Amino acid sequence: LKCAPKTFWVNEGKHAKFRCYVMGKPEPEIEWHWEGRPLLPDRRRLMYRDRDGGFVLKVLYCQAKDRGLYVCAARNSAGQTLSAVQLHVKEPRLRFTRPLQDVEGREHGIAVLECKVPNSRIPTAWFREDQRLLPCRKYEQIEEGTVRRLIIHRLKADDDGVYLCEMRGRVRTVANVTVKGPILKRLPRKLDVLEGENAVLLVETLEAGVEGHWSRDGEELPVICQSSSGHMHALVLPGVTREDAGEVTFSLGNSRTTTLLRVKCVKHSPPGPPVSAEMFKGHKNTVLLTWKPPDPAPETPFIYRLERQEVGSEDWIQCFSIEKAGAVEVPGDCVPSEGDYRFRICTVSGHGRSPHVVFHGSAHLVPTARLVTGLEDVQVYNGEDAVFSLDLSTIIQGTWFLNGEELKSNEPEGQVEPGALRYRMEQKGLQHRLILHAVKHQDSGALVGFSCPGVQDSAALTIQESPVHILSPQDKVSLTFTTSDRVVLTCELSRVDFPATWYKDGQKVEESELLVVKMDGRKHRLILPEAKVQDSGEFECRTEGVSAFFGVTVQDPPVHIVEPREHVFVHAITSECVMLACEVDREDAPVCWYKDGQEVEESDFVVLENEGPHRRLVLPATQPSDGGEFQCVAGDERAYFTVTITDVSSWIVYPSGKVYVAAVRLERVVLTCELCRPWAEVRWTKNGEEVVESPALLLQKEDTVRRLVLPSVQLEDSGEYLCEIDDESASFTLTVTESYQSQDSSNNNPELCVLLKKPKTRRLWSRFPPWRRTAGTE
Secondary structure, eight states: OBOSOSEEEEETTSOEEEEEBOOOSSOOEEEEEETTEEOOOOSSEEEEEOTTSOEEEEEOSOOGGGOEEEEEEEEETTEEEEEEEEEEEEOOSSOOSBOOOOEEEETTSOEEEEEEOSSTTOOEEEEETTEEEOOSSSEEEEEETTEEEEEEOSOOGGGOEEEEEEEGGGEEEEEEEEEESSEEEOOOSEEEEETTSOEEEEEEESSTTOOOEEEETTEEOOGGGEEEETTEEEEEEOSOOGGGOEEEEEEETTEEEEEEEEEEOOOOOOOOOOEEEEEEOOSTTEEEEEEEOOSSOOSSOEEEEEEEEETTOOOOEEEEEESSOSEEEEEGGGSSSSEEEEEEEEEEETTEEOOOEEOSSOEEEOOOOOEEEOOOOEEEETTSOEEEEEEESSOOOOEEEETTEEOOTTOSEEESSTTSOEEEEEEETTEEEEEEESOOGGGTTOEEEEEETTEEEEEEEEEEOOOOOEEEOSSOEEEEEETTOOEEEEEEESSTTOOOEEEETTEEOOOBTTBEEEEETTEEEEEESSOOGGGOEEEEEEETTEEEEEEEEEEOOOOOEEEOOSOEEEEEETTOOEEEEEEESOTTOOOEEEETTEEOOOOSSOEEEEETTEEEEEESSOOGGGOEEEEEEETTEEEEEEEEEEOOSOSEEEOOSOEEEEEETTOOEEEEEEESSTTOOOEEEETTEEOOOBTTBEEEEETTEEEEEESSOOGGGOEEEEEEETTEEEEEEEEEESSOOOOOTTSSOOSOOOBOSSTTOOOOOTTSOGGGGGGOOO
């Protein structure tokens, strides 16, 4: 048994692949183990056999917990053998503060994946296995400080899989999403099958005996290919062809799972080599090569490829491609230079190439020069270099002429005469070049010639007037400005005082106080004294068919939020008015309000106010549905508000039942009622009539507490007192006597009774919680 190296390192988030080759008779059985425990295939551990017969274990998206000893165990009736490898997972320096956790979700529901990055400015990307997920209704991606959250909506069976969050440096955190539904075992995302083999697809359902449907690219597949047994449903496509490739879907009610079926071509063997290859040296400067077709003959169309090699060289160069077998004559014109050459031949088809067959011996060949690409007349501008070039069929020396005068070949660089035209001669392989430096008007009409054995050619030189061209900028310039900035666009031409025209977005610009055009020698300028947002666009300086382009972007100054700087939490009750306020640093700065990620529009229930730098969102009469996460967005900054609305069914918090109070004449009596909100107004009545405040009857208000105080109670103060608000009321029955009388313990259920023996003596009922004892009855 042969195995991979004994130690294997992999970066966190990468794949680890182990391959073992096992030989034995009878065929051995394979088991994979990790840290002494048997391994079963799952989402991140794939086990299969490749085309070469190797047994493969592939661990996807390795994590620190995957490190350990992996063992491949092979056994048959002859015995057992093992091979092991130690996997090390290299953790990155920059790590997620809180990694992803595995989640489960119901089909048609949602799944939420959440992690934390070390810094809120670090960008992240989400993946489902190797497919990047872009923000959409299906995949909602949220960034809140260092928190990164992916919400998968409308879960389906195919959403089951491995998900990754990746930050810079390809640092990843991995989690599994399990989708619960009618389909327990879904189809793989893709399935590769060799052409001619059978394709088998299996699906397991939660319930036994249910009827599913198979389709390919939306068309129902024949029932004869389908079978079901209990929880398992199978689709068998025998002898697949390329036409069977496509998207195969299994549907069960509203649930479905899909795989991409790919059909790969069968690997064919290359053709055999030609046979009986022979070389004959016949006529002068030619060689005759013969051969016979391969045996057996290839089943697919093929050609012969003939190559040559100069003796002493290691390179083989192709000469011909021939369709029919037989003979070919190789002349001296087919070689680049004189020398001894060897030849070889092979067979080539669509399935590959055969081994080469070398012809025995070598042949001496001498090339004959031919003109492959001749000289052409050259037109250049005054002061530029003129280049004349030609290509020959072989490597050979030649002679250059200028106006009939031979240029010295032993001096690659020189002058025609002192102070006159300078030149340089070059030869690179089959190409010959003559370069005339900085030609002038007086050189126009010069005749250039080239001569070598078998080749003569010539061409003329013409000097043109130098055109205008742009010196700077050479490429398009992108500029960004802030409103009120001074914008200057400069274009420099090659000629002085040459006219140019400015355009904006394809329209010719008109000069005004807001746009000034100037020309200073070679430089042309367009000036915007005070830039505005509408000045943004593409500006062009155009002259004689050439242009310089400037992309100008004018932006308002960045907007900053002054208040609030922290997250604001607002608690209110139904029907209460809630105001969210945000202050920006510019009075004209636009802002947008959002609730739970959706932009807020003004209506009867939502009022948006702008007053100077202040921006407000007002909810006049809140309902529980008005609660949520609000954001005020100004430029790149946001202010966050969390609004919680409590549905209050009762205004009166205390007392919850009727209160009985017994007092002695001239004592101080306090009736206390506690409300749920401090701004609520109450009405006090005695025996059905509203009471009037006086020195003998005081009405007090403190935060959420309302009190009726009788400083010196009289016998006529006895009666039933009510504290009323809306349709609710708190009832107090006051009994005033001349002297103290004990209360019979069998008295019919008074909820609360406080008796005072002496003035200014305060007793608190022991059943009061501590936070209510300050609001008791005196």
